[in-house]
Amino acid sequence: MSSPDERVLPTVADTEGLGEELGRQLGAGDLVLLAGPLGAGKTALVRGLARGLGVQGAVTSPTFVIAREHPPSGDGPALVHVDAYRLGLAEGADVAAELDDLDLDTDLTRAVVAVEWGTGVADRLSDRAVTITLERRPDDTRLAVIRRTAPE
Ligand SMILES: Nc1ncnc2c1ncn2[C@@H]1O[C@H](COP(=O)(O)OP(=O)(O)OP(=O)(O)O)[C@@H](O)[C@H]1O
Numbered sequence: 105m106s107s108p109d110e111r112v113l114p115t116v117a118d119t120e121g122l123g124e125e126l127g128r129q130l131g132a133g134d135l136v137l138l139a140g141p142l143g144a145g146k147t148a149l150v151r152g153l154a155r156g157l158g159v160q161g162a163v164t165s166p167t168f169v170i171a172r173e174h175p176p177s178g179d180g181p182a183l184v185h186v187d188a189y190r191l192g193l194a195e196g197a198d199v200a201a202e203l204d205d206l207d208l209d210t211d212l213t214r215a216v217v218a219v220e221w222g223t224g225v226a227d228r229l230s231d232r233a234v235t236i237t238l239e240r241r242p243d244d245t246r247l248a249v250i251r252r253t254a255p256e
């Protein structure tokens with residue numbers, strides 16, 4: 105594991121911008137785990153991710169739809185956006201089995217999977233993960249701590 109990067113995100117546009125940057129770097133089989141309290145900006149970051157990947161469909165909080173699928177608009181990967189909190193997944197749950205039960209149309213090996221509240225829950229979905237922890241600071245700006253894991 106490499107040392108974490110930190111990024112100050114003064115506005116929601118900056119959070120989306122970080123997601124967009126990441127989206128341009130990621131490919132099929134990559135996993136993005138999003139941590140941070142309610143309203144920290146996890147969904148905002150996924151909105152940028154979708155833009156960077158160039159996938160279809162508007163990113164919204166998957167409150168009612170547990171996993172939202174965004175097909176690619178070209179040759180790139182799809183995006184699957186999951187909310188582990190609302191899916192009712194506790195730490196140690198088998199998120200791979202839960203996703204399998206949802207019978208998604210998207211082949212996860214050909215997608216980037218982004219999981220809100222995913223740390224400790226969805227880590228096993230891929231051995232290549234980017235974990236972004238968003239902290240809400242007293243002045244309402246956000247601090248992102250970005251960690252990447254890759255196979256040995
Ligand atoms: N720097 C910032 N980055 C992200 N969001 C910000 C920032 N400043 C203010 N906001 C606001 O905070 C809210 C973040 O909402 P968002 O739905 O992305 O959070 P979330 O972490 O997904 O919440 P939840 O835990 O409910 O899923 C938005 O209303 C957004 O406009």
Ligand SMILES: [Mg+2]
Pocket residue numbers: 146147165166220
């Ligand atoms: Mg959210």
